[in-house]
Each structure stands twice: as structure tokens, then as C-alpha cells.
Amino acid sequence: MAVSRRKTKKKSAGAKPGKERILDAAERLFARHGFYGVSVRNITDAAEVDVALVNYHFGSKRELFAAVFQRRAEILNPERLARLEEVRRAALPGIPSLEDIINSFTYPLLERSARGGPGWKSYFALIAQVNNSPEWGPVLMTQYFDPLVERLIAALREALPDCPLREIYWGYQFLTGALTITFAETGRIDKLSGGLCNSSDLDSVHERLPPYVAAGFRAICGANGPTLTANNGTIKAVRPTKHQKSPRRH
Amino acid sequence: MAVSRRKTKKKSAGAKPGKERILDAAERLFARHGFYGVSVRNITDAAEVDVALVNYHFGSKRELFAAVFQRRAEILNPERLARLEEVRRAALPGIPSLEDIINSFTYPLLERSARGGPGWKSYFALIAQVNNSPEWGPVLMTQYFDPLVERLIAALREALPDCPLREIYWGYQFLTGALTITFAETGRIDKLSGGLCNSSDLDSVHERLPPYVAAGFRAICGANGPTLTANNGTIKAVRPTKHQKSPRRH
DNA sequence: GCAAGTATTCAACGATCGTTGAGTATTAGT
DNA sequence: ACTAATACTCAACGATCGTTGAATACTTGC
Numbered sequence: 261m262a263v264s265r266r267k268t269k270k271k272s273a274g275a276k277p278g279k280e281r282i283l284d285a286a287e288r289l290f291a292r293h294g295f296y297g298v299s300v301r302n303i304t305d306a307a308e309v310d311v312a313l314v315n316y317h318f319g320s321k322r323e324l325f326a327a328v329f330q331r332r333a334e335i336l337n338p339e340r341l342a343r344l345e346e347v348r349r350a351a352l353p354g355i356p357s358l359e360d361i362i363n364s365f366t367y368p369l370l371e372r373s374a375r376g377g378p379g380w381k382s383y384f385a386l387i388a389q390v391n392n393s394p395e396w397g398p399v400l401m402t403q404y405f406d407p408l409v410e411r412l413i414a415a416l417r418e419a420l421p422d423c424p425l426r427e428i429y430w431g432y433q434f435l436t437g438a439l440t441i442t443f444a445e446t447g448r449i450d451k452l453s454g455g456l457c458n459s460s461d462l463d464s465v466h467e468r469l470p471p472y473v474a475a476g477f478r479a480i481c482g483a484n485g486p487t488l489t490a491n492n493g494t495i496k497a498v499r500p501t502k503h504q505k506s507p508r509r510h
Numbered sequence: 511m512a513v514s515r516r517k518t519k520k521k522s523a524g525a526k527p528g529k530e531r532i533l534d535a536a537e538r539l540f541a542r543h544g545f546y547g548v549s550v551r552n553i554t555d556a557a558e559v560d561v562a563l564v565n566y567h568f569g570s571k572r573e574l575f576a577a578v579f580q581r582r583a584e585i586l587n588p589e590r591l592a593r594l595e596e597v598r599r600a601a602l603p604g605i606p607s608l609e610d611i612i613n614s615f616t617y618p619l620l621e622r623s624a625r626g627g628p629g630w631k632s633y634f635a636l637i638a639q640v641n642n643s644p645e646w647g648p649v650l651m652t653q654y655f656d657p658l659v660e661r662l663i664a665a666l667r668e669a670l671p672d673c674p675l676r677e678i679y680w681g682y683q684f685l686t687g688a689l690t691i692t693f694a695e696t697g698r699i700d701k702l703s704g705g706l707c708n709s710s711d712l713d714s715v716h717e718r719l720p721p722y723v724a725a726g727f728r729a730i731c732g733a734n735g736p737t738l739t740a741n742n743g744t745i746k747a748v749r750p751t752k753h754q755k756s757p758r759r760h
Numbered sequence: 761g762c763a764a765g766t767a768t769t770c771a772a773c774g775a776t777c778g779t780t781g782a783g784t785a786t787t788a789g790t
Numbered sequence: 791a792c793t794a795a796t797a798c799t800c801a802a803c804g805a806t807c808g809t810t811g812a813a814t815a816c817t818t819g820c
Binding site for chain 2: 291292293294295296297385388389391392393394395397398401402406409410413425426427429430431432433434435436437438439440441442444445446447448449451452453456457464465468469471472473474475476477478479480
Binding site for chain 4: 549550551561562564565570571
């Protein structure tokens with residue numbers, strides 16, 4: 261018989277070469293289920309290619325994971341770096357505002373995730389998972405994004421000349437955390453707010469995150485430490501485990 | 511013959527019942543490698559119990575995962591709720607400060623992770639991964655933590671009476687993101703800062719997170735929207751993809 | 761000390777895991 | 791048209807996956 265067993269692959273379907281089809285499918289599946297939650301066959305089935313192609317093109321499943329991570333990082337980082345330098349140049353001979361610096365860091369990401377297509381959305385959701393993973397975060401995030409972050413830190417130091425360096429790093433940590441959970445788009449805030457907020461509404465995040473974070477930086481960057489604007493004393497008086505009655509009466 | 515094949519189990523080793531040994535080992539391993547990155551045999555080997563015990567005690571691997579998640583949530587939530595009510599009562603007849611409210615939400619978590627022992631540390635690292643996972647986050651986080659979050663939102667509304675509710679939910683999203691990446695303790699900030707900051711130094715986070723977040727809330731909660739204190743205009747003038755020369759000259 | 765119930769062990773099931781070597785098609789250079 | 795290289799297919803490997811039924815050990819109540 262020799263019936264045509266082709267599943268309309270090759271030229272007929274996507275016309276994309278198998279290597280890219282694999283990257284796209286892997287990106288989407290890894291973003292949803294994580295590295296171990298996706299099998300090589302899950303990926304090649306979704307990409308409509310043969311199982312063996314993963315090892316042929318990438319060597320191993322782990323190397324495919326790294327390749328997915330690297331592909332768009334190489335697009336993003338030059339763009340973000342150029343934007344940061346642009347903001348600094350535009351402010352000459354002065355120094356750009358904290359909000360502008362932060363925005364140069366977050367905007368390219370939010371913009372891509374909002375209007376870059378489903379591949380970009382998956383990519384950022386993948387980053388969100390990797391960034392919070394003790395197994396993958398220190399390897400991949402550091403490798404692909406730390407050089408850019410160091411440039412951001414340098415710009416923040418210029419904008420906050422009296423701020424201890426330690427506070428800037430902590431401020432960055434909180435920034436990247438807020439940004440990261442945004443990319444996860446789990447829909448949790450949608451349920452919580454009864455539909456008032458939408459996880460995928462990244463324009464709303466773009467409006468709010470820079471001023472939120474900038475104000476946070478200023479709050480902890482007082483020369484005499486973060487307690488300048490904080491009031492933790494009331495809490496410290498309440499014991500962590502045992503619940504005492506109201507401390508006001510008696 | 512009948513040589514003793516016991517690997518010093520039962521009464522000799524931990525003396526803990528197998529169910530708890532499994533929960534402890536699963537907590538530690540799930541936190542590091544995620545749900546799919548750990549096999550049932552990995553868990554039972556670490557717990558030094560038989561493979562079949564997982565299905566006997568918990569029914570399935572997924573139910574074990576949920577049980578790990580639930581165990582400490584049931585300890586945490588009443589404590590956090592009591593602390594929030596305590597702060598509110600202590601401020602009567604007034605309203606507690608934004609910092610105190612936020613601190614009542616974060617402090618029990620940071621305190622447990624800092625001094626509650628390795629089990630608690632693993633638990634929070636697990637939460638960090640789950641919270642950023644589109645597969646698990648909407649299920650587990652919502653189920654176990656949303657009732658408490660709703661109480662937090664209500665308290666924040668009292669402290670920010672003129673703030674649109676939308677802004678409060680966005681502010682909470684950024685808060686939980688910053689808190690989450692703290693729990694992950696990936697060590698990335700350690701490398702970035704050259705040892706100046708330490709991922710596991712949760713006391714430093716306790717000092718900085720409430721004032722940082724409180725300032726962020728106030729920044730975006732202006733009655734006329736978040737642009738009150740923000741300056742995104744400069745950025746909007748710069749195109750996202752194409753890089754133009756300095757907009758100042760010419 | 762005996763019975764009932766709970767906890768644990770053991771061996772094994774079919775399914776799926778990542779990877780590979782050998783073979784076939786397709787493309788590019790001359 | 792022939793060659794060489796690249797892209798892809800096919801079948802299969804051993805290992806590990808989650809789960810289970812039946813048998814054994816331990817604990818508790820009487």
C-alpha cells in the first residue's frame with residue numbers, strides 16, 4: 261500500500277524549519293509546566309516533528325531549555341541597554357528621574373509581553389518561573405541578565421547619590437519580584453479583585469510599577485536607613501507567636 | 511539466616527511516624543525541584559520509608575503535594591489573622607499605619623522563615639515557586655491564602671480611604687511579588703551585590719519591605735491616578751523598538 | 761493474650777522517560 | 791549529475807515513572 265503517512269509536515273504546515281518549531285513549542289510548554297513537567301515527546305508532538313530532532317539540534321533536553329531562554333534574551337538585552345542609555349543622554353546635562361530609569365528597565369519587557377505575540381508572553385512566564393526557582397534561577401538569570409542589571413544599578417546610584425548601595429540592591433530585589441509576578445499572569449489578582457484588575461493588563465502595570473518602585477526606593481534610601489519613614493515599633497511590641505490581649509488597657 | 515535488613519528505620523532513626531517523614535522530605539525536595547522534578551521514590555528514599563507509603567497515606571503524589579502546602583498554611587493563617595486584628599485593635603480609636611498593616615502581613619512569614627527551622631524555609635521557597643506558576647498558583651494559592659488576603663485588602667482600604675480599590679489590588683500584587691522573590695532565596699542578589707546583600711538575611715527584608723511597599727501604595731493611590739507622582743512622559747517619547755537620536759537637540 | 765485496626769513492606773504492573781545509531785530524504789556546491 | 795553536508799525519520803534501548811494488591815509487622819482496646 262504505502263499510504264502517505266505524512267501528517268502534512270514539512271513545507272505544507274508551518275513552513276518553519278524544525279529547529280524553530282521546537283523552540284516555539286518548548287517555550288510554550290516549559291512556561292506552563294516547568295522543565296520537568298514537559299517531556300521531549302510533549303514538545304515534539306506539539307511541534308509536529310520527530311522526537312529525535314531535539315537531540316539532533318540541541319544535544320539534550322537541558323540544552324534546549326537553555327536555548328529557549330537565550331533566544332529572546334539576546335533580542336531584549338541590547339534593546340533595554342539602548343533604552344537606558346537613551347534616557348540618560350536625554351537628561352543631560354542632568355540625571356534622569358528615578359521613574360525614567362526604572363521605566364527603561366521595565367518598559368521593553370512589558371511592551372513585548374503585551375503586544376509581542378504569544379511567544380513573548382510564554383517567554384516572560386517562563387522567566388517568572390525560572391527567577392523564583394532555586395534550581396534554575398542562579399544559573400540562567402545570572403548568566404543572561406546580570407550584566408544589564410549592573411548597568412541599571414549604576415544608573416540608580418546616579419539618581420540616588422546619597423543612598424547606601426545596600427539599599428539600592430534591596431530596592432532592585434523588590435522591583436524584580438514585583439515585575440516577575442506580573443509576568444507570571446496567573447490570574448490570581450483577577451479572582452481576588454472580582455474582575456476589577458486583570459493579570460494580563462500590562463498597560464496598567466506599566467503605569468503603576470515605576471512610580472510604585474521609585475517611591476519605594478526613596479523610602480528606604482534615607483541616609484539614616486530605612487526606618488526613616490517606617491514605623492515597625494508597634495509591631496515589635498506584639499509577640500510573634502503568643503497573642504496578648506490589647507496592650508492599651510490595663 | 512534472616513539477616514536484619516533494617517536500615518535503622520522505625521524507632522531507631524527519627525522516631526517520627528512515616529507520614530511526617532514523608533511530608534518533611536517532600537517539602538524539602540519539592541521546594542528545590544518543583545512538583546515534576548521530584549519522584550515519589552526520591553521522596554521515600556530521603557524519608558527512609560517504603561515507596562508505597564505515599565499512596566497509602568496520601569492517595570497520590572498530587573495529594574501529597576497539596577498536603578505539604580496545607581500543613582503549614584493552617585498554622586500560618588490564624589496567626590497572621592490574629593496579628594492583623596491585634597494591630598487594628600491597638601490603633602483604636604484610630605486606624606493603623608500603612609506600614610503596620612503591611613508588616614502584620616509580612617512579619618509572621620519572614621519571622622518563620624528566618625528562625626522557624628529548615629522546614630519553614632523550604633515551605634516558603636515552595637510557595638515562591640507555586641505563586642509564580644500558572645499551573646499551580648491559581649489553584650493552591652487562591653485556595654489557601656485568598657481569605658486572608660481579603661482581610662488585608664479591607665485593612666488597606668481603611669488606611670487609604672481615598673484610594674481607588676483598583677490601586678490597592680495592584681499595590682498588593684507588587685507587594686506579594688516582592689515578598690515572593692524574597693522567599694525564593696536564590697542567592698542572585700548575593701552575587702549581584704558582591705556579597706553586600708544576602709538572600710537569606712530576612713531581617714533586612716523585614717526592615718525594608720514595609721516602608722518600601724507603603725511608599726509605593728501612597729504613590730499610586732493618588733485620587734487622580736498613579737501619574738500623580740510618576741513621570742512616564744519622557745519614556746513615551748522614545749520609541750520602543752527604533753532608537754532615535756537625542757530628542758533634545760535639533 | 762487475642763482480635764481489630766493501622767502502619768509498613770515487598771514485588772511487580774504498564775507507561776513513559778531521555779537518548780541513540782542507523783538509515784532516508786532534502787539541500788547546496790561545483 | 792555527482793558529492794557532501796545538512797535535516798529528518800524510524801525503531802528501539804535501558805531506566806525510571808506513579809501506582810497497586812497482597813502479605814507482614816506493629817499498635818491498641820479489651
